[in-house]
Amino acid sequence: MKTYRPITTLQFILIISTFQISVAFLALPRELARHAGTDGWMTVFLGWGLAMLASMAMVKLMKHSPDNTILELVQRYMGRWAAKLVTLLFMIYFLLLAYDGYAVATLVIKLWLMPTTLIYILAFLLLIPTYQIAQHGFQVIGRYTEIVSMLSMWIPLVYVSTLNRAHWLYLLPLFKEGWLPIFTSIKIMIYPLLGIVLVLFLYPHLVKKEKAMTAMVISNSLTCLAYLGITIICFVYFSPDEIGEYNDPVISILKSIEFQFIERVEVLFIAFYLFIFSCIWIPSMHIVSRCSASLLGKGKDNIHLAVWCIVIQISFFIYRPSFMAAGQINNSLNLIGFVMEFVLPAAILLYVVIFNKWKGGNKHEMG
Numbered sequence: 001m002k003t004y005r006p007i008t009t010l011q012f013i014l015i016i017s018t019f020q021i022s023v024a025f026l027a028l029p030r031e032l033a034r035h036a037g038t039d040g041w042m043t044v045f046l047g048w049g050l051a052m053l054a055s056m057a058m059v060k061l062m063k064h065s066p067d068n069t070i071l072e073l074v075q076r077y078m079g080r081w082a083a084k085l086v087t088l089l090f091m092i093y094f095l096l097l098a099y100d101g102y103a104v105a106t107l108v109i110k111l112w113l114m115p116t117t118l119i120y121i122l123a124f125l126l127l128i129p130t131y132q133i134a135q136h137g138f139q140v141i142g143r144y145t146e147i148v149s150m151l152s153m154w155i156p157l158v159y160v161s162t163l164n165r166a167h168w169l170y171l172l173p174l175f176k177e178g179w180l181p182i183f184t185s186i187k188i189m190i191y192p193l194l195g196i197v198l199v200l201f202l203y204p205h206l207v208k209k210e211k212a213m214t215a216m217v218i219s220n221s222l223t224c225l226a227y228l229g230i231t232i233i234c235f236v237y238f239s240p241d242e243i244g245e246y247n248d249p250v251i252s253i254l255k256s257i258e259f260q261f262i263e264r265v266e267v268l269f270i271a272f273y274l275f276i277f278s279c280i281w282i283p284s285m286h287i288v289s290r291c292s293a294s295l296l297g298k299g300k301d302n303i304h305l306a307v308w309c310i311v312i313q314i315s316f317f318i319y320r321p322s323f324m325a326a327g328q329i330n331n332s333l334n335l336i337g338f339v340m341e342f343v344l345p346a347a348i349l350l351y352v353v354i355f356n357k358w359k360g361g362n363k364h365e366m367g
Contacts, residue, residue, distance in 0.1 A: 007205045011142025013219045016198050018145045018279035020223045023104040024192035026248045028227055029234035031188045033243045036181040038171050041231045043182055047189030048224040054196050054342050055216035061349040062203040070200035077352050091291035093340045098284035100329045103321045105277040112270050123316040127309045134286040135302040138205050141283055148275045159233050162253055166236040191330055194337040201287055
């Protein structure tokens with residue numbers, strides 16, 4: 001049996017939560033406002049419920065093979081070729097998530113901090129620490145997210161300080177157009193919730209597996225609390241007609257903050273927020289390297305990781321994405337992510353449950 005480097009319950013929570021919050025945090029208020037108006041903040045609660053259903057299914061699935069990842073579990077129940085197919089799907093999916101994270105981060109850096117720097121140079125600078133951390137696995141990634149989370153505790157206080165200019169009447173009246181816009185906007189919450197599927201890879205590393213479901217409740221609650229807080233703050237700061245005009249309202253709102261010791265708070269925020277950005281592509285690149293090593297059946301994970309870092313660097317050199325292209329990737333990830341994180345795990349769980357009952361029934365007949 002393969003042994004995994006252990007991670008604590010706190011690391012388990014933070015790896016998933018920071019993965020979700022990373023790049024989706026910036027544009028969520030704008031997207032919710034465009035689809036549901038100032039009632040969009042209510043959609044966050046629906047997203048939380050959807051995330052909990054998916055979490056319950058994944059934890060229940062992993063209990064059938066607690067010492068293995070989803071890749072070994074599928075091979076055990078469905079065979080070698082099914083496992084290779086699932087491995088390929090997860091490799092492509094996490095590679096797309098990593099690329100999306102790099103694209104959004106480099107575009108934000110170029111727009112707000114370094115307008116004259118080429119995209120592929122920024123990508124190269126981000127890939128170096130990615131390799132250094134991701135090659136050591138989830139144990140080191142967990143420690144990294146702990147440090148990032150502790151260093152990020154000042155960010156909510158900065159946003160709360162903008163409430164002295166809040167116009168709470170912007171939120172009224174509630175249910176301006178009824179429940180329909182709120183329910184239909186739940187599709188907007190798919191992309192911000194992507195990352196729940198990490199459970200399928202983190203579970204065998206978890207020291208106290210009996211706390212997995214509790215950890216998922218905490219993780220999803222932290223994520224949705226962050227989304228709810230920033231959405232309401234943006235909704236009461238910007239007017240309902242104004243918020244949709246900003247590409248990144250979460251950054252734009254910082255222009256109103258002035259401190260004696262710093263002139264542009266948004267510059268400091270973006271420079272620091274790169275640590276949070278990295279919490280999506282570092283775990284993703286680690287999983288991509290594990291999947292490709294499993295598919296080929298040879299080579300160490302760190303060698304595969306180095307190859308994938310080179311591939312991404314070349315892709316940014318050949319094609320330089322725009323905000324429009326990044327938006328198209330996000331739209332694609334809404335559908336792809338729904339299939340990979342909500343449909344596929346539920347389908348595998350259903351198969352495993354039926355298989356175990358059928359196998360148990362056969363044994364009972366034979367007995």
